[in-house]
Amino acid sequence: MPWIFFAVACLLIGAASTVTTSWWIAARGNLHTYTGQYTRTASAADMPGPIRASWPRPDEVRVMPGTQRGYEMLGIDCTIPGNPGDREGGRLLTLWRLRFGWPMIAMEKLEAIGTGGSEPVKVAIDAFEKSFPNSGSVALPSSLSPYLTSSNSMMPARPVWPGFVINTLLCGLAAALLFHVPRMAMRRFWRKAGRCGRCGYDIGALAICPECGSSAQRPQVNAS
Numbered sequence: 275m276p277w278i279f280f281a282v283a284c285l286l287i288g289a290a291s292t293v294t295t296s297w298w299i300a301a302r303g304n305l306h307t308y309t310g311q312y313t314r315t316a317s318a319a320d321m322p323g324p325i326r327a328s329w330p331r332p333d334e335v336r337v338m339p340g341t342q343r344g345y346e347m348l349g350i351d352c353t354i355p356g357n358p359g360d361r362e363g364g365r366l367l368t369l370w371r372l373r374f375g376w377p378m379i380a381m382e383k384l385e386a387i388g389t390g391g392s393e394p395v396k397v398a399i400d401a402f403e404k405s406f407p408n409s410g411s412v413a414l415p416s417s418l419s420p421y422l423t424s425s426n427s428m429m430p431a432r433p434v435w436p437g438f439v440i441n442t443l444l445c446g447l448a449a450a451l452l453f454h455v456p457r458m459a460m461r462r463f464w465r466k467a468g469r470c471g472r473c474g475y476d477i478g479a480l481a482i483c484p485e486c487g488s489s490a491q492r493p494q495v496n497a498s
């Protein structure tokens with residue numbers, strides 16, 4: 275049974291380090307510079323579910339990767355034909371999904387930018403603010419602001435799948451190994467020294483450890 279607690283503890287450590295890594299990247303401005311180049315076009319399904327219906331025509335979904343791994347900007351442009359937009363013509367709304375994490379992108383926060391003040395824009399921005407009250411982010415306590423090199427102290431709070439799970443499993447596995455390797459080495463050392471492999475008690479020729487009751491820990495080679 276104790277292995278379950280061990281596994282849960284490792285998964286919790288994995289999840290905590292997944293969040294910490296994402297926040298670290300978000301907090302360090304030099305870790306999320308971007309290329310300025312859009313490298314791929316994704317589909318409108320990249321729009322977060324709760325606002326998918328309320329946004330007018332997500333026409334273009336563009337991805338702008340960071341200049342280093344661990345950062346990615348997903349820009350979703352929406353146009354309303356026939357409405358005055360920006361100089362690119364009719365573009366009134368942009369939803370940014372700012373994503374962080376390593377080795378996989380694991381956490382994101384959102385930004386909605388509306389121009390003009392027409393009814394569809396208002397409806398869309400209202401729906402965004404209702405669905406994501408804090409833009410999918412949490413504010414770092416101001417006591418931590420000296421450590422920020424990013425101009426923005428809002429940390430990403432939305433998990434990105436499957437990256438969050440993969441990072442959690444990887445970090446959890448690393449934590450498990452980190453705990454386990456020294457323990458295995460110690461047990462091996464104890465058994466070779468004729469001690470109980472479980473608690474290290476000097477059991478000599480006894481079949482059962484008088485200290486912890488462990489029986490199967492004695493090396494077979496010493497039986498002769």
Ligand SMILES: [Zn+2]
Nearest residue numbers: 470473483486
């Ligand atoms: Zn023992």
